[in-house]
Amino acid sequence: MKRNGTTSAGTTRWRCPSPGCGASRTIGHASGGAGLEAFLKWLLSKRTQGETGMDPRTFRRRTKWCWDLWPPVPLVDEIHHVVHVDGIHLHRQAVVLIAIADGHVIGWHVARRETSAGWANLMARIAPPDVVVCDGGGGLLKALRIAWRGL
Structure with a gap:
């Protein structure tokens, strides 16, 4: 797969160099679980982003996707007045x-x-x-x- 610009949503468009083979897909984070773990460890601590052991901008870039996660909405079967x-x-x-x-x-x-x-x-x-x-x-x-x- 080769890079071929971006989609209207801003994600990288990939194309197959073979004729007639086209696709747009997102290449996932190889260290997604580790990134989430580092993010949660920082979030639940009293440390600043500079105290994470990496440059604060690098930390923000690597954990940017974590802010896009929404917690699941619970099903409420309890009847409230x-x-x-x-x-x-x-x-x-x-x-x-x-x-x-x-x-x-x-x-x-x-x-x-x-x-x-x-x-x-x-x-x-x-x-x-x-x-x-x-x-x-x-x-x-x-x-x-x-x-x-x-x-």
Whole structure:
């Protein structure tokens, strides 16, 4: 495989030198597990990036992909009496749809906008509560009627 520019997403495009053999793929990190281990060791310590034994910029470059990992959203089968839902707008054309019960986050979903589909994805992982407290934002009421019919 030979490098052949980049895709519209910015990843390296690879091509086979043989005629009629083309592909775009990502070449993974050979030390992905070791990079994650080093990242977590630094993250859970009180050390600075300069105290990791390598140049801080090298550390950031090698562990840049770790910041893109999202923790898995848990399936909440416990029924809560009151659930507060709202959207937290980010400056990157994204919103984090969040559900809170008893002062703890019980679910979240990242979407482009507050749409009924985004809210339905959040609600699909949460057991229907007795009461939902919301601001009545876009798509939320429609998703409530669809996902939690008895509400």
